[in-house]
Amino acid sequence: MDTTPIFGPALQVRGIEKSFKDLHVLQGVDFDVQAGSIFALLGSNGAGKTTLVRILSTLLSPDAGIATVNGFDVATEPKDVRESISLTGQFAAVDEVLTGRENLVLIAKLRHLKHPGTIADELLARFSLTEAGNRKAGTYSGGMRRRLDISMSLIGNPPIIFLDEPTTGLDPQARLEVWQTIKDLANSGTTVLLTTQYLDEAETLADRIAILHKGVIIQNGTLKELKALLPAAEVEYVEKQPSLEDVFLTLVGEDAAAAPDENTDAATAVPAGKESR
Amino acid sequence: MSTQVLSDTRVLTGRSLRHILRSPDTIITTAVTPIALMLLFVYVFGGAINTGSGESYVNYMLPGILLITIASGVAYTAYRLFLDMQGGIFDRFASMPIARSSVLWAHVLTSLAANMVSVALVIGVALMMGFRTSASLSAWLAVTGILVLFTLALTWVAVIAGLSAKTVDGASAFSYPLIFLPFISSAFVPTSSMPGPVAWFAENQPVTSIVDTIRAMFASESVGNGIWIALAWLVGILLISYAIAIAKYRRKIR
Structure with a gap:
C-alpha cells in the first residue's frame, strides 16, 4: 500500500x-x-x-x-x-452475532493480512476489549x-x-x-x-x-x-453556569476536564454580536 | 482477481454460516412448517385425496413439500441481507477493497447450505412417515441437482427482495406467494381435479413441472419432456433474478 x-x-x-x-x-x-x-x-x-x-x-x-x-x-x-x-x-x-474477536479476524481476513488472530488480539488489547473479546458484540x-x-x-x-x-x-x-x-x-x-x-x-x-x-x-x-x-465576544459578561455534562461527569466521578466551556460563551456571543451591528 | 473473489466469498460465507450455527432455530423453523403441512395432508386430508397414481400419499406430496421448505427458507436470506444493510456492515464491506460480488455470493451459498439441511430434515421425517423411494443414486443426485437449482433461483429472488426492502417485514413478504404456489400445482392433488382456468394455471406454472419431475425420479419412472420444462423454468428464473439482483446491487453500491 x-x-x-x-x-x-x-x-x-x-x-x-x-x-x-x-x-x-x-x-x-x-x-x-x-x-x-x-x-x-x-x-x-x-x-x-x-x-x-x-x-x-x-x-x-x-x-x-x-x-x-x-x-x-x-x-x-x-x-x-x-x-x-x-x-x-x-x-x-x-456484526452483532460474532464475538468482538471474530469481527476483527473477519476484517483482517478480508484485508488479506497474515496472522489475523494476532492482529485481532493486539487490537483487543489496545482498545481494552480483551476481556470482552470472546463475547458476542451484540452484548x-x-x-x-x-x-x-x-x-x-x-x-x-x-x-x-x-x-x-x-x-x-x-x-x-x-x-x-x-x-x-x-x-x-x-x-x-x-x-x-x-x-x-x-x-x-x-x-x-x-x-x-x-x-x-x-x-x-x-x-x-x-x-x-x-x-x-465573532465580534466582541469578550465584552459580554455572561453568568457561567456549569453545564449539565459537567455536573453529570463530576457526580459519576469522571474527569470532566475534557469538557470545554468556551462554546457556552460562543453560543451566547452570536446573538450579542448581531445586536451590536 | 478471481482468486480474490473466491477467498473473499469464502471468508464472508464463513461469517454468515456462523450466524446460522448460532441461531439454528432458523433452520428448524424452516423445516417445522413443511413438516406440519406434511402431517396435516398425510394424516388428515390425505385419506380423502385420490391421486389416481396408486402410490402412497406421502410419496405423492413430498416433492411439493420440499419446494415449500425451500420457498420459506430463502426468506431468511432476504432478512439477513436487509439487516446487514441496516446495520452498516454492508457499507463497511462496500468501502473495503474486497471483491464486489462476494458479499452477495456469501449470502447465496449460506442459503444453499441452510436449505439443504432443512430439506434433509424434512426428508428424514417423511421417511419416518412411510416415504419410500426406489430411486437410484443417480436419481438422487438428479433430485439434489434440481433442488439446488431451485434454491439458487429463489435465493436470488430473495436477494432482490432484501436489497429493495424498506422494512424487515417487507424483506421477507415476497416469499408468501412463493410458498403458496405449490398449492395451485400438482403438488398435493392432480391438476385434472381442478376447474378449467385453475387447472390451466396449475399446469403451466413452474412448480408443477418441477414437482412432476422430482416425483418421477423418486418413483424411478421416466421423467419425459417435463424435465426440460422444469429446467427451463429453473435456469430462466435463476438467470433473470441473478441479473436483476446484480443490477440492483450495483446501483446500491455504485
Whole structure:
C-alpha cells in the first residue's frame, strides 16, 4: 500500500454536488484535509455530512465535482481509494452475532493480512476489549461497540479514516473514550475526517473545522480562526453556569476536564454580536 | 482477481454460516412448517385425496413439500441481507477493497447450505412417515441437482427482495406467494381435479413441472419432456433474478 505523502493534502474536495431527486444536498463543496490532521465537518442533521462521507468512501457517486483521497480519484480509481481508507459509519458497523474477536479476524481476513488472530488480539488489547473479546458484540455497551467499530477500521493501517458522527448516541463517558481514541489515532499519523453535530466535539478534537450548511462549506479554519470571526465576544459578561455534562461527569466521578466551556460563551456571543451591528 | 473473489466469498460465507450455527432455530423453523403441512395432508386430508397414481400419499406430496421448505427458507436470506444493510456492515464491506460480488455470493451459498439441511430434515421425517423411494443414486443426485437449482433461483429472488426492502417485514413478504404456489400445482392433488382456468394455471406454472419431475425420479419412472420444462423454468428464473439482483446491487453500491 502507498504511504501517505508527508506534504500535500490527504483529501482534496472540489465542487462536489449531489442531489436526491429535488433535494440538492451538496451544492459545490470544497475543502482540503492535510495528511495526519483531524478535520471536523460540522453541521446540523441533514446538512449533507453523511452524503459527503459516502461519496469520499466510494459508496455514492457525486453528480459533479472531483474528490481525491490519498491522491486517488474517487470516481475513476475507487479501488485504490478503498485501499487507502476505512469507514466508520454512523451506525456501528459490527456484526452483532460474532464475538468482538471474530469481527476483527473477519476484517483482517478480508484485508488479506497474515496472522489475523494476532492482529485481532493486539487490537483487543489496545482498545481494552480483551476481556470482552470472546463475547458476542451484540452484548456490548454503546461505547464498547464504538471502540470495536473503530478498531475494525484500523486493521491494515489505512492512512485515512472517516468517522461519521462517531459519538452520536453515546453516553458522556463513552464519548470521552472515543475522543481519546481519535486523538491517539491522529498522534500516530492517521488522517481523520470526522463529522459531528456537536460543537464541543469539533472544538476538542479538530485541527481544522469546516461548517457545512445548506450544501456548502460556509466556514473553514482552525478553531482560533473561527472564533476570531465573532465580534466582541469578550465584552459580554455572561453568568457561567456549569453545564449539565459537567455536573453529570463530576457526580459519576469522571474527569470532566475534557469538557470545554468556551462554546457556552460562543453560543451566547452570536446573538450579542448581531445586536451590536 | 478471481482468486480474490473466491477467498473473499469464502471468508464472508464463513461469517454468515456462523450466524446460522448460532441461531439454528432458523433452520428448524424452516423445516417445522413443511413438516406440519406434511402431517396435516398425510394424516388428515390425505385419506380423502385420490391421486389416481396408486402410490402412497406421502410419496405423492413430498416433492411439493420440499419446494415449500425451500420457498420459506430463502426468506431468511432476504432478512439477513436487509439487516446487514441496516446495520452498516454492508457499507463497511462496500468501502473495503474486497471483491464486489462476494458479499452477495456469501449470502447465496449460506442459503444453499441452510436449505439443504432443512430439506434433509424434512426428508428424514417423511421417511419416518412411510416415504419410500426406489430411486437410484443417480436419481438422487438428479433430485439434489434440481433442488439446488431451485434454491439458487429463489435465493436470488430473495436477494432482490432484501436489497429493495424498506422494512424487515417487507424483506421477507415476497416469499408468501412463493410458498403458496405449490398449492395451485400438482403438488398435493392432480391438476385434472381442478376447474378449467385453475387447472390451466396449475399446469403451466413452474412448480408443477418441477414437482412432476422430482416425483418421477423418486418413483424411478421416466421423467419425459417435463424435465426440460422444469429446467427451463429453473435456469430462466435463476438467470433473470441473478441479473436483476446484480443490477440492483450495483446501483446500491455504485
